[in-house]
Amino acid sequence: MEAHPMPILDPKVVAGAPPRFHLLAKPSGSTCNIDCKYCFFLSKEALYPNEKHRMSPATLEAYIKQLLESHRDPNITVAWQGGEPTLMGVEFFRRSIALVEQYRRPGQTVQHTFQTNGIALDDEWCTFLKEHGVLVGLSIDGPREVHDTNRVTRGGKGTFDLVMKGWQQLRKHGVDFNILCTVNAANQHHGRRVYQFFRDELKAEWVQFIPIVERATPETIQLANLGWRERPKEKRLLYTQEGSLVTERTVGGEQYGQFLVDIFEEWVRHDVGKMYVQLFDVTLEAYFGQHKLCIHAPTCGYGPAIEYNGDLYSCDHFVEPRYKLGNIHETHMLEMMASPAQRKFGLDKRDTLTKQCRECEVRPLCNGGCPKDRFATAKDGEPGQNYLCEGLYHFFTHTRPAMQYMGMMVQKGRAPADIMGWVKAEDTRRGPYAPCPCGSGRKFRFCHGTREAPPLPRSAAPVESATEVGA
Numbered sequence: 001m002e003a004h005p006m007p008i009l010d011p012k013v014v015a016g017a018p019p020r021f022h023l024l025a026k027p028s029g030s031t032c033n034i035d036c037k038y039c040f041f042l043s044k045e046a047l048y049p050n051e052k053h054r055m056s057p058a059t060l061e062a063y064i065k066q067l068l069e070s071h072r073d074p075n076i077t078v079a080w081q082g083g084e085p086t087l088m089g090v091e092f093f094r095r096s097i098a099l100v101e102q103y104r105r106p107g108q109t110v111q112h113t114f115q116t117n118g119i120a121l122d123d124e125w126c127t128f129l130k131e132h133g134v135l136v137g138l139s140i141d142g143p144r145e146v147h148d149t150n151r152v153t154r155g156g157k158g159t160f161d162l163v164m165k166g167w168q169q170l171r172k173h174g175v176d177f178n179i180l181c182t183v184n185a186a187n188q189h190h191g192r193r194v195y196q197f198f199r200d201e202l203k204a205e206w207v208q209f210i211p212i213v214e215r216a217t218p219e220t221i222q223l224a225n226l227g228w229r230e231r232p233k234e235k236r237l238l239y240t241q242e243g244s245l246v247t248e249r250t251v252g253g254e255q256y257g258q259f260l261v262d263i264f265e266e267w268v269r270h271d272v273g274k275m276y277v278q279l280f281d282v283t284l285e286a287y288f289g290q291h292k293l294c295i296h297a298p299t300c301g302y303g304p305a306i307e308y309n310g311d312l313y314s315c316d317h318f319v320e321p322r323y324k325l326g327n328i329h330e331t332h333m334l335e336m337m338a339s340p341a342q343r344k345f346g347l348d349k350r351d352t353l354t355k356q357c358r359e360c361e362v363r364p365l366c367n368g369g370c371p372k373d374r375f376a377t378a379k380d381g382e383p384g385q386n387y388l389c390e391g392l393y394h395f396f397t398h399t400r401p402a403m404q405y406m407g408m409m410v411q412k413g414r415a416p417a418d419i420m421g422w423v424k425a426e427d428t429r430r431g432p433y434a435p436c437p438c439g440s441g442r443k444f445r446f447c448h449g450t451r452e453a454p455p456l457p458r459s460a461a462p463v464e465s466a467t468e469v470g471a
């Protein structure tokens with residue numbers, strides 16, 4: 001198919017717009033075929049009551065056309081998300097790929113990505129995904145014991161077996177996949193075991209961890225603790241980034257850091273250069289002043305979300321009326337990306353840092369984390385501190401010596417994987433009965449000195465009660 005000519009865009013708009021951005025598209029809105037307890041995206045259905053949440057052919061075409069027109073960087077990602085995108089059926093995505101080919105300009109390279117809970121993946125889906133080189137993100141929270149705590153069907157049953165069937169299909173067809181794992185109250189104490197499960201049993205090579213932080217107010221906490229799905233005779237609560245309480249499912253700040261450290265200590269001994277853990281990768285890049293992940297970049301605003309009807313929002317985590325930029329049927333996407341509102345959204349990330357963050361030794365790596373999580377108070381009582389601060393600080397300081405070593409290797413033109421020899425020598429020097437460097441309090445020999453992480457409890461981890469968030 002012939003490539004599309006360069007569109008004529010207003011140079012003033014183009015000058016203020018980013019050369020590239022990562023737009024998450026929600027073709028079925030927030031509708032899903034399962035009912036994960038922590039998924040506040042489910043509540044976003046309340047934004048569009050009484051509507052069929054399905055992207056129309058006209059919106060699909062406008063979306064693809066504008067996305068390709070908007071990019072001055074030749075590398076573009078068409079990212080499908082949900083809700084659950086498989087609800088749209090394969091034909092919808094065939095059409096989207098045909099539209100990309102129709103509107104792609106000379107020199108533009110397009111990567112298609114697809115985030116799914118994996119339940120609907122069958123031969124037809126996987127044949128299609130493989131044929132078009134679609135990169136699949138599979139959502140799974142670890143082995144059955146922890147996955148089934150929150151990732152459940154509408155009837156409340158665990159979805160582990162259903163996801164495993166989808167994973168088998170991906171493997172059978174050789175589809176490229178990543179793992180997206182949330183970190184929540186059920187798996188927060190089992191980082192290493194969860195990681196080993198992905199590496200050894202799912203044969204994954206790329207993993208991303210996302211902390212679950214569900215905010216609530218004293219008025220909404222009770223309902224929020226029940227989950228975000230629709231319940232008979234009850235008004236659905238619309239999740240917004242408000243309140244300084246957190247739900248029972250939310251990961252603890254300190255626990256989030258320890259979860260990451262637990263995995264890092266395993267990775268740095270065995271898997272550098274073989275397994276890609278997103279946060280480890282982007283942290284190493286941050287030592288070179290590069291920030292590919294918005295969460296730890298100094299500013300953001302390059303990760304908007306588009307709803308099934310063409311409404312564009314500042315970010316996937318801020319799909320709420322205050323952050324709606326407009327609709328692509330009325331205003332060009334590039335114009336909205338260049339708008340003062342969106343630029344302010346991105347710059348506020350830097351401009352609202354607390355004094356504690358500004359003076360923090362790991363600020364160049366952390367940058368205060370995502371604004372959605374900044375609802376705690378700083379040590380001096382200033383509001384707007386990141387709820388996960390304690391864990392973020394722990395992670396960035398704990399990993400610093402190893403990251404600096406890997407950075408040195410890269411500067412010398414050597415592989416970061418050389419770190420594994422250095423760590424081994426350090427382990428030998430300390431001896432097997434010294435405390436494990438992960439900080440668990442156990443002796444190294446019985447902790448990260450063994451290949452096997454401690455087994456998971458038979459039932460999921462105990463649920464901790466909602467707490468007011470302080471310094």
Ligand code: SF4
Pocket residue numbers: 294295296300301302303315316317349369370371372
């Ligand atoms: S608000 Fe958070 S998730 Fe959204 S773009 Fe900014 S850093 Fe990224």
Ligand code: SF4
Pocket residue numbers: 356357358360361362363366367368369386388389390392393
């Ligand atoms: S570790 Fe805490 S204080 Fe330091 S930059 Fe991150 S959020 Fe701010």
